[in-house]
Amino acid sequence: MMLRLIAILAVSVILAFKVTQYNQTNAELETSTIEAEFIDAKIIRHIDGEKQYMTVERAIQYSGKQSLELITPVIESGDYTATSKTATIHLEDAEWTLDSEAVVTNTQDGSRLTADRIEKDSESNRILATGNAKAKGQNWTATARKIAYDQQRAKWQFEEDVHYDITPQTSE
Missing domain, CATH: 1.20.5 (Single alpha-helices involved in coiled-coils or other helix-helix interfaces)
Known part of the structure; x- marks a missing residue:
């Protein structure tokens, strides 16, 4: 019993x-009600003096949020192309965050930045990478916990557990 x-x-x-x-x-x-949803969309933004072209598999705007959630985005701007599995773009400024398998390629010099998470900060005009961050140039490779690229001055900054390799260029 x-x-x-x-x-x-x-x-x-x-x-x-x-x-x-x-x-x-x-x-x-x-x-978190969906306010708008776009499938296989092309988005063009002119914001903060920057023109961004985006191709996405899916873009979702939730009610009450000033951002779009992106699935498999390709973001192209003047000097870079950014890709990832998922991303968030802010509607009020030119900022974005790549959340998974993030890659940013500089279209001017071919340098490439990969990380678990990459953010574009429009206020400082920097691209910030955290988590398994790796940068690769024509003859160098660097890994660190945090890597920043200053778009205005075209300078790299590496922080925490930095490892840097230079491959000598051969002249022919």
């Missing part, structure tokens, strides 16, 4: 927990 009472009590607690989880999930869904 006591075992049956404990079993009934345990089932009641589990059901109460599931109802609470269900209510929390519904509340989260209500706050």
Whole structure:
């Protein structure tokens, strides 16, 4: 009899927990309603003096957010091309964040930046890479926890656990 009472009590607690989880999930869904969705879209932005061309598999704007969530974006601007699996672009400025398998290639000199996460900061005009960050130029490779590229001055900055290799160029 006591075992049956404990079993009934345990089932009641589990059901109460599931109802609470269900209510929390519904509340989260209500706050993140899709306001707009674009499939296989081409986006052109003229913002903060920069022109950005984007091709995306999918772009989603959630209600109440001043950003777009992008799936497999290619972002092209004057001196770089940026790609990743997912990204976020800010609607009020030229900033973006690449979240997964991020790659930024400088179209002027061919240098390439890869990382777990890369952000474009329009205020400082820098591209910041964190997490497994790696930069590669014509004859050099650098890895660090944080790598920044100043677009205005065309300068690299490396921070924390920096490893730098230079490959001598051969003249023919």
